[in-house]
Amino acid sequence: MQVRLPKRSFSEALAVLERVVPTRSSSPVLTNLWVEGQEDGLILRGSNGEIDLELAVPAEVDGQGARLVPGQLLGQVVRGLPGELVELALQDGELTIESGSFKTRLATAASDEFPGFEFAVDSLVNIPARELSRAFSRVRYAASSEDYRAIFRGVQLELHPGRLRAVASDGFRLALYDVSLPIEEERKLVVPARSVDEIIRVLERSEGDVSLGAQAGHLTLAGDGFRLVAALMEGEFPDYERVIPQQIALEVRIPAALLRDSLKRVKVLADRSNHRLDLIFNGEALDVVAEGEMGRGSEALQAEVVAGEAMSLAYNAEYLLDALGPLASTARLRFSGAASPSIIQDEDDQGYLAVVVPLRV
Amino acid sequence: MQVRLPKRSFSEALAVLERVVPTRSSSPVLTNLWVEGQEDGLILRGSNGEIDLELAVPAEVDGQGARLVPGQLLGQVVRGLPGELVELALQDGELTIESGSFKTRLATAASDEFPGFEFAVDSLVNIPARELSRAFSRVRYAASSEDYRAIFRGVQLELHPGRLRAVASDGFRLALYDVSLPIEEERKLVVPARSVDEIIRVLERSEGDVSLGAQAGHLTLAGDGFRLVAALMEGEFPDYERVIPQQIALEVRIPAALLRDSLKRVKVLADRSNHRLDLIFNGEALDVVAEGEMGRGSEALQAEVVAGEAMSLAYNAEYLLDALGPLASTARLRFSGAASPSIIQDEDDQGYLAVVVPLRV
Numbered sequence: 001m002q003v004r005l006p007k008r009s010f011s012e013a014l015a016v017l018e019r020v021v022p023t024r025s026s027s028p029v030l031t032n033l034w035v036e037g038q039e040d041g042l043i044l045r046g047s048n049g050e051i052d053l054e055l056a057v058p059a060e061v062d063g064q065g066a067r068l069v070p071g072q073l074l075g076q077v078v079r080g081l082p083g084e085l086v087e088l089a090l091q092d093g094e095l096t097i098e099s100g101s102f103k104t105r106l107a108t109a110a111s112d113e114f115p116g117f118e119f120a121v122d123s124l125v126n127i128p129a130r131e132l133s134r135a136f137s138r139v140r141y142a143a144s145s146e147d148y149r150a151i152f153r154g155v156q157l158e159l160h161p162g163r164l165r166a167v168a169s170d171g172f173r174l175a176l177y178d179v180s181l182p183i184e185e186e187r188k189l190v191v192p193a194r195s196v197d198e199i200i201r202v203l204e205r206s207e208g209d210v211s212l213g214a215q216a217g218h219l220t221l222a223g224d225g226f227r228l229v230a231a232l233m234e235g236e237f238p239d240y241e242r243v244i245p246q247q248i249a250l251e252v253r254i255p256a257a258l259l260r261d262s263l264k265r266v267k268v269l270a271d272r273s274n275h276r277l278d279l280i281f282n283g284e285a286l287d288v289v290a291e292g293e294m295g296r297g298s299e300a301l302q303a304e305v306v307a308g309e310a311m312s313l314a315y316n317a318e319y320l321l322d323a324l325g326p327l328a329s330t331a332r333l334r335f336s337g338a339a340s341p342s343i344i345q346d347e348d349d350q351g352y353l354a355v356v357v358p359l360r361v
Numbered sequence: 362m363q364v365r366l367p368k369r370s371f372s373e374a375l376a377v378l379e380r381v382v383p384t385r386s387s388s389p390v391l392t393n394l395w396v397e398g399q400e401d402g403l404i405l406r407g408s409n410g411e412i413d414l415e416l417a418v419p420a421e422v423d424g425q426g427a428r429l430v431p432g433q434l435l436g437q438v439v440r441g442l443p444g445e446l447v448e449l450a451l452q453d454g455e456l457t458i459e460s461g462s463f464k465t466r467l468a469t470a471a472s473d474e475f476p477g478f479e480f481a482v483d484s485l486v487n488i489p490a491r492e493l494s495r496a497f498s499r500v501r502y503a504a505s506s507e508d509y510r511a512i513f514r515g516v517q518l519e520l521h522p523g524r525l526r527a528v529a530s531d532g533f534r535l536a537l538y539d540v541s542l543p544i545e546e547e548r549k550l551v552v553p554a555r556s557v558d559e560i561i562r563v564l565e566r567s568e569g570d571v572s573l574g575a576q577a578g579h580l581t582l583a584g585d586g587f588r589l590v591a592a593l594m595e596g597e598f599p600d601y602e603r604v605i606p607q608q609i610a611l612e613v614r615i616p617a618a619l620l621r622d623s624l625k626r627v628k629v630l631a632d633r634s635n636h637r638l639d640l641i642f643n644g645e646a647l648d649v650v651a652e653g654e655m656g657r658g659s660e661a662l663q664a665e666v667v668a669g670e671a672m673s674l675a676y677n678a679e680y681l682l683d684a685l686g687p688l689a690s691t692a693r694l695r696f697s698g699a700a701s702p703s704i705i706q707d708e709d710d711q712g713y714l715a716v717v718v719p720l721r722v
Contacts, residue, residue, distance in 0.1 A: 073629065073655050080626035082660075094656075102626055106656035265441040265463055268434065294434050295455075295467035299443075 001037040003088040005059035007081050007099060013044055013055045014075040016205065020053050020198055021046040021071035029113050033074055035088075035095070036066035036111070042088075045117060046071055051195050052117050052229045053202065065090045067108035077104055119227040122213040122220065124159060125183050129210045129223050133203035135166040135177040136196050138326040138352050143193040144170035154190035154233040157219070159183050167237065168193070173319050174240055174355040175326075189219055190233040202226055244355055245336035245343065250281060250308030254301065256327035256346070259288075262299045263324070266290045267317035269297035276359055277317035281335075282310045290317065306332075313338050314359040323354035362398045364449040366420035368442050368460060374405055374416045375436040377566065381414050381559055382407040382432035390474050394435055396449075396456070397427035397472070403449075406478060407432055412556050413478050413590040414563065426451045428469035438465055480588040483574040483581070485520060486544050490571045490584050494564035496527040496538040497557050499687040499713050504554040505531035515551035515594045518580070520544050528598065529554070534680050535601055535716040536687075550580055551594040563587055605716055606697035606704065611642060611669030615662070617688035617707070620649075623660045624685070627651045628678035630658035637720055638678035643671045651678065667693075674699050675720040684715035 017033055025031055027049065034045035042059040043066075045052070067090055078086065083100035090096075095106045136155060144152035149171060158165040161184055167176040191199070199221065203210065210223035214232070221228040263277065270277050270290035280287040286303040290296070313335060324331060329348040336342065344354040378394055386392055388410065395406035403420040404427075406413070428451055439447065444461030451457075456467045497516060505513035510532060519526040522545055528537040552560070560582065564571065571584035575593070582589040624638060631638050631651035641648040647664040651657070674696060685692060688707040695704040705715040 070655055076629045077626070077658070080622075080629065082622065082626065101662065102623070102658070102660040104630055104656060104658035261441075261443065262463070265438075265443065268437045268441060269465055269467075294431055295465060297438070297463070297465035299463040301462065 001061065001063035001065035001088075001090040003037050003042055003059050003061050005042060005057060005086055005088075007078065007084055007086050009057050010042070010059075010086055011075075011078045011081075012205070013057045014078055016201060017044055017046040017053060017055060018071060018075040019201060020048050020051055022048050023072055025049075029068070029109075029115075031071055032068035032109060032114070033071040034066060034111055034114055035069050035074075035090075035108075037061040037064055037088075037090070045114075047115060047117070050192060050231050051198055052115075052119070053198070054117065054119060054227045056225045066111040067093070067095060068111055068114060069095055069106055069108050073106065077106070118215075118218070118229060119220070119222070120215070122215045123211040123222075124185070124187065124213050125164065125181055126209045126211050127164065127179065127181055129203045129206040129208060131179050132164075132210055132212070133200050135164065135179055135351070136203070137200050138177045139166045139168040139175040140193060140196055140200070141322045141325060142168040142170060142173050142175035142354070143196075145193075146170065151190060151233060151235045151237060154192050155196045156237045157189045157191060159185060159187040161186070167240065169237065169240055172357055173323065174243060175323065176353050178351045178353075187214065188236045189214055190236060191219055191230055192233055195230040199228065199230065202228055243341055243357075244353070245334075245341050247336055248308065248334045248343075249337055250311045250335045251306040252281065252286075252303040252308075252333050253306060253347070254286070254303040254331050254333070256324055256329060256331040258301065259331055260321060260324050260327075262288050262301055263317055263321050266297045266299055267321070269295055270317050274359060275317045276314050276361070277320065278312060278314050280312045281305075303333075308335070311335055311338060313342065314361045315356060316359060319356050323356050326352055362422070362424035362426035362449075362451040364398050364403055364420050364422050366403060366418060366447055366449075368439065368445055368447050370418050371403070371420075371447055372436075372439045372442075373566070374418045375439055377562060378405055378407040378414060378416060379432060379436040380562060381409050381412055383409050384433055386410075390429070390470075390476075392432055393429035393470060393475070394432040395427060395472055395475055396430050396435075396451075396469075398422040398425055398449075398451070406475075408476060408478070411553060411592050412559055413476075413480070414559070415478065415480060415588045417586045427472040428454070428456060429472055429475060430456055430467055430469050434467065438467070479576075479579070479590060480581070480583070481576070483576045484572040484583075485546070485548065485574050486525065486542055487570045487572050488525065488540065488542055490564045490567040490569060492540050493525075493571055493573070494561050496525065496540055496712070497564070498561050499538045500527045500529040500536040501554060501557055501561070502683045502686060503529040503531060503534050503536035503715070504557075506554075507531065512551060512594060512596045512598060515553050516557045517598045518550045518552060520546060520548040522547070528601065530598065530601055533718055534684065535604060536684065537714050539712045539714075548575065549597045550575055551597060552580055552591055553594055556591040560589065560591065563589055604702055604718075605714070606695075606702050608697055609669070609695045609704075610698055611672045611696040612667040613642065613647075613664040613669075613694050614667060614708070615647070615664040615692050615694070617685055617690060617692040619662065620692055621682060621685050621688075623649050623662055624678055624682050627658045627660055628682070630656055631678050635720060636678045637675050637722070638681065639673060639675050641673045642666075664694075669696070672696055672699060674703065675722045676717060677720060680717050684717050687713055
């Protein structure tokens with residue numbers, strides 16, 4: 001088998017797969033990439049046991065064949081190639097890679113040692129890759145990294161009639177993102193947060209629509225030049241909607257970047273153990289204050305009051321910053337009280353909603 | 362005491378000092394910075410016990426005073442300030458920092474807890490900061506990180522009549538850099554490599570000349586806006602000049618970047634234990650070859666033969682790349698034989714000379 005393809009697209013595809021393919025594994029075969037010449041391109045597959053990923057790279061291919069090649073090594077070699085074109089040849093179990101004045105010969109293994117891939121997609125919905133990527137990436141931060149209540153280590157994807165929702169929580173905060181879509185059924189799928197990170201990377205380089213499906217405990221995604229299967233977590237989130245407050249005592253508007261920058265400055269002085277930072281609203285005046293063992297920091301800002309009264313609230317500064325992270329323009333903050341959950345939304349991206357619970361002080 | 366100064370110059374000076382000031386120390390007072398208002402500027406001092414560094418930042422100062430302020434915290438606060446001007450006020454043991462809408466109050470400690478600084482410079486030679494920085498940074502890589510023969514963990518600065526030399530070695534390779542200077546005496550000073558790294562950073566932001574001196578086991582440097590004292594190592598390098606070969610069997614010229622890029626590509630295939638990479642010279646042809654457990658890589662290059670015959674040499678690829686690292690234009694390589702030291706020089710920077718010993722194969 002002989003293959004000719006641009007270094008650039010080959011190297012980009014390998015970079016995505018290298019992130020999935022483990023450098024070491026209790027199942028050493030997984031450190032390999034499946035490299036296969038097909039009629040219209042080169043097929044590359046990798047797996048970490050939780051995600052199976054297949055990328056198709058357009059290439060001129062003569063002949064057919066599939067072998068396993070050490071994943072990290074292949075990535076390193078291809079990134080460093082001197083030419084813009086790469087020629088691959090598979091013969092007698094060796095993969096030869098040539099480009100410009102450089103030539104390498106890599107030992108390979110038989111492809112039948114690789115775990116089987118089940119890339120068949122039972123499509124539930126088609127969604128633009130960018131929308132799905134945005135939904136996952138806006139809420140990812142709120143997933144738990146603790147073993148306690150393991151289900152919160154995943155991001156829940158919910159299919160409802162007319163919309164798709166991604167939601168994450170660690171029990172102390174919540175983030176959700178809604179996308180309107182012509183969906184008919186109800187379905188909940190919990191994807192491990194680590195897999196979500198890789199899915200976001202794959203989606204970000206994809207154009208057009210993605211076909212999303214589920215089968216036998218797996219999420220399946222198929223789009224332009226890729227197919228992906230990710231193992232799902234068992235179970236689903238407890239009812240989280242009841243922590244979103246309905247009674248609002250104060251609602252304000254403030255440019256998100258202004259508030260974020262101020263929080264970052266002031267939090268430097270916060271107590272190292274609880275990261276406490278206070279927001280003190282009084283009319284249009286907003287004082288951001290933190291005080292710890294090293295001293296005290298404060299900043300005077302202005303916020304537009306939409307409705308409500310003066311209020312003082314204390315937060316974990318990191319949680320507040322995380323919740324503001326996805327906001328691009330104006331933050332709309334709604335406070336139900338100093339000891340009950342607060343809502344953070346983005347005026348220009350109504351799909352996003354975050355809930356942060358104030359510190360008990 | 363009240364001080365007004367631009368955020369930018371304050372923050373740049375703090376960034377340099379923050380690298381020296383330890384975040385934790387068995388001597389906790391060293392985690393502080395000495396902050397002092399003088400007539401024409403703000404004096405900042407920090408120490409890690411091996412290097413004492415003083416930076417002067419131009420500022421408007423009313424009154425006088427010196428206090429100790431937690432170093433990392435001050436850096437973080439100042440970097441984040443919203444305005445372009447910073448106002449400091451020292452009163453009742455508290456340092457107030459104001460900028461734009463932000464205000465902070467930091468607890469400080471009395472300055473007499475700080476170790477004494479001996480910044481007096483007994484000048485041996487004046488040298489442009491850039492030249493000294495270049496001399497140190499070109500040879501730094503060759504210093505040892507092993508405890509064996511501890512003197513090689515330093516960079517030796519040699520004053521000879523008419524020139525200054527920086528030299529580093531780990532016993533397997535050697536790098537030296539000569540600068541012509543009107544020096545009259547002979548002197549050898551061995552500076553710990555870790556201190557060399559910080560000295561390079563300080564010199565890189567300095568203009569003009571530096572006054573270099575030595576006193577009581579310390580190197581002293583004084584230049585535009587800074588004074589620095591670094592503890593020296595005891596002893597000096599064994600005679601290293603005898604490893605620089607005099608009999609040359611092959612001399613070639615080759616663009617340094619071309620050779621470096623090729624070595625980086627080919628070394629990916631090198632044996633993981635000895636990093637062996639072969640250079641095979643035959644007329645104008647140069648083959649770069651590596652072979653390891655994963656396969657074989659090779660690249661065909663051309664090198665101009667200045668004098669000599671065909672030769673095959675094996676190196677540790679990392680050592681060869683390190684030695685080529687400082688080269689900007691054309692490398693001049695001189696080989697004394699396959700089992701004896703090789704010389705690497707830069708045609709456009711005659712001050713630099715590296716010696717690498719081939720692998721025994």
